Amino acid sequence: MEVAYRIHLTAILDVNRFLLKQGLPFRGNDESSNSLNKGNFLELLDWYSLRNEEVWKKVNQNAPGNNQLTSPKIQKELANACATEITRVIVDDIGDNYFSLMVDEARDASIKQQMGVVLRYVNKNGHVIERFLALVHVPDTSAISLKNAIDCLFTKHKLSLSRLRGQGYDGASNIRGEFNGLKALILKENPYARYVHCFAHQL
Incomplete structure (x- = not known):
């Protein structure tokens, strides 16, 4: 049996x-x-x-x-x-290395706000890797809500914000101001998390 x-x-x-x-x-x-x-x-x-x-x-x-x-x-x-x-495999591959954070937001079919989170890092073989980590529902797209969602996600996967060395967001959303506040909140906690504008949305 x-x-x-x-x-x-x-x-x-x-x-x-x-x-x-x-x-x-x-x-x-x-x-x-x-x-x-x-x-x-x-x-x-x-x-x-x-x-x-x-x-x-x-x-x-x-x-x-x-x-x-x-x-x-x-x-x-x-x-x-x-x-x-x-x-788990992605988080283990990152280990104690530095990594960057990329975030974008959108509404799903039920009009709920959701945030896509991608991590970029250099693996043990020296290759630059980008991995989709999670899709997180957020109550709204205010800076505090987005930051809280990222903090919860990092805590869940035992990732440290102190290891963050870069942050990048959708340029179109940035114009609306949704991510300006998030960028500032993360930089306040970790000044090494340099912001990189999403050039794909700037063209």
């Missing part, structure tokens, strides 16, 4: 990882059993199981009804587990 569950879970994780790596949506409009297109997750799992007899014996119709591991809730939990593991 344990071996069967492991095979089943591994197949589900393989499908999750593929969709996450490709940035593809999981859900379909009609995920019923007689649907011609049940969405990427279920269709890819079917395709995978048809090409691997061992997997076919353990997933879909052959798995117990209460242990399908295909519900939207399970999909989200596994995607979050993958995200947590990837974030």
Whole structure:
């Protein structure tokens, strides 16, 4: 039973990882059993199981009804587990090195403000690396709200603001004044976090 569950879970994780790596949506409009297109997750799992007899014996119709591991809730939990593991690897790669912070904000489909956070650093092999760290919902785009969100994110991942050596923001948003205050708050706490204007938005 344990071996069967492991095979089943591994197949589900393989499908999750593929969709996450490709940035593809999981859900379909009609995920019923007689649907011609049940969405990427279920269709890819079917395709995978048809090409691997061992997997076919353990997933879909052959798995117990209460242990399908295909519900939207399970999909989200596994995607979050993958995200947590990837974030841990990024933070471990940074280690005690200096890094820079890049932030942009936007509204999602539900009109909620969100802030995208990217870290830039030099890895142990001397290569400049940029990694997306998180998408954080913020109550508003005031400097204090953005700074609090960054502080919470850094605390969560055990990153120190004292190791920050650069900060860069969307030039268009900067004109609206949203990031001017954030820049000042970070410089007040760490004068070495030099500000670099986003030239892509200046052209």
